[in-house]
Amino acid sequence: MSYSMSTKLSRSSYTVVLVGATGGLGKEVANVFLSSYKPFFSRIIVTVRDTTTPAAKELAEQGAELVTISTVGAVASLTKAFEGVDAVVNLLGRAPDEFRDAVGEAAVKSGAKVYFPSEFGSDHRINDFPGWDDADWIFKGQHARKYRQLGAGRTKVISVYNGLFLEGLLGPWFGFDTAKFTYTSVGSPDAKTAVTAKADVGRALAELTLLSLNPETAVSVPNDVHIAGSNVSWRHIRDIVQKVRNELSVEPRGEIKVESVELAVYRENLKKEQLVEPRAGPLDHIKVLIGEGKMDFSKNNDELVNPGQSIWKWKTVEKFVREKGGQV
Template identity: 70%
Template sequence: MSAKLSHSSYTVALVGGTGLLGKEVANVFLTSYKPFFSRIIVTARDTTTAGAKALAEKGAELVPISPVDPLGSLTKAFEGVDVVINLVADKPCDFKDAIAEAAIKSGAKVYFPSEFGADHRINDFPGWDDTLWLWKGQHDRKYRQLGAGKTKVIALYTGLFLEFFISPLFGFAADAILTPVGSPDAKTALTSRTDIARALAELTLLSLNPETASSVPDDVRIAGSNTSWRQIIVIVQKVRDELNVEPRGEIKVQGTDLNAFREKLRKEQLEKPQPHPIEHIRALIGEEKLDFSSKNDNELVNPGESIWKWKTVEDLVRERGGKWMTVEEIVIGI
């Protein structure tokens, strides 16, 4: 802690700090990690929203970004900034490229691209991969090359958002039915948005400290937990019994054959690429490529859970009273 506090004049810029993940990251930087930063900049196209004003009240420095000249306004916003964290999700790729280019132009020491999901480097969807994942790989390579020797580009892979996994999006079709792709024993890396925010803060401090900067790899994988469908079933049933809440009884598994699922997805993707990789993710889970158990950097960002306790599936299920999210709740959350 003393080593971190001795470097309390850092400046961080959060792009997309009012979004789904961004607001969690901004809140963590503005509370638990505020003593480590002299300035916490949050850029937004509209700095008058309720979410932006709430962050300003906590000490964020709001900077508007011009929709007409995003590169110019971002470069100006990043003047004197040590770290740029790209938390933008549903924005054009040109805008995300402008964020990276501005970070390098302004002399930022570290840039985090908008990753925070599956480790798409290990995908095996030849000719029918998700287009956004393909672009992300190109983005990371391009700006690592442009920033070589000046700006370190750190891609953070976090698995799936814990808060959204136990939902109809990924096969939790009803309160007592699961429809996993492949084996129900395949594990998935699940990380809460708040834990992602803490990991970003720790990686920021590690990367800026000359004594620890070399310990941070270009690609970082974390997982609050690695949990299988079968383990989730046990957890949900246990919590429902303890809390005496309905529905009770057995949760049934209606599995889907992995090979048949992949072939169907391949044909559909070749015919009409989908705007979101939900089905690709379900295939990756079945292929056990979203299991970060054997290879992750949890000890780098949170050694022995000495800085915080990772939020688990059981923590979340207890918070929700033994239920999982409905489609309506997902839409509201997004």
């Protein structure tokens, strides 16, 4: 393991707060913290606006300590909720920018030692979309820089990039049309992208929290962390799905073909459209980044959080496809 189990348990007086734990990613991350990592934290706090919702009640039943927050006067409300907390994990998705900033400000004001901003996707720092970048990526970059500066010497801000979520990969939105036996990439079908299961993001966050709070290992954690359950290309994914479907005799039978669209043309068309009317969400930007090789996290920090897969086994595309019985 990254360090001994006894060392982990001896440091179990840490307190962590999860913001956005009822969301799509948040639920998976919270489940990891509240199950396999629960012995390593004396308190696992979850902020909610309503403690009576089914999602909130489920978290409480798992052992989460629910703290109610308000979006009115959010900084003050969150700062109070974060009192005595060692680490803040921001799992908010498309929340208002002001509220996400409030989480970062409260993390620093409360004296939290570690703050994980809401990233969990591409490494937008290497984007090359001048004047037509996705607005949310621009905000995320500004957010991380702002709270690193504000918390310098007190709060370590750690951005975690995991590529695509495994659970949302195989669908027509990314060009995977299994029903029509056609997979379409933007650019080369051999360009790779990092793909990580949400639960594995949770495990990586838990390990990074423990590593960052332990004085003996904190220096090993960089400000920007890349993880990848696997790095796969569209052709590789086709081969995986084809193999599993053949082995399981999935109907209808057929050979999946791989097609591609010209990266330069796709990029130029996206640029023209973005300059006229920006799209909601970065889906098409992501396709361009994959084609440009900027989502390939083959060089990553997997060994830092899970050396030799000794702590857990990363969930692969093949395992996911098998769990779905080849029906993707």
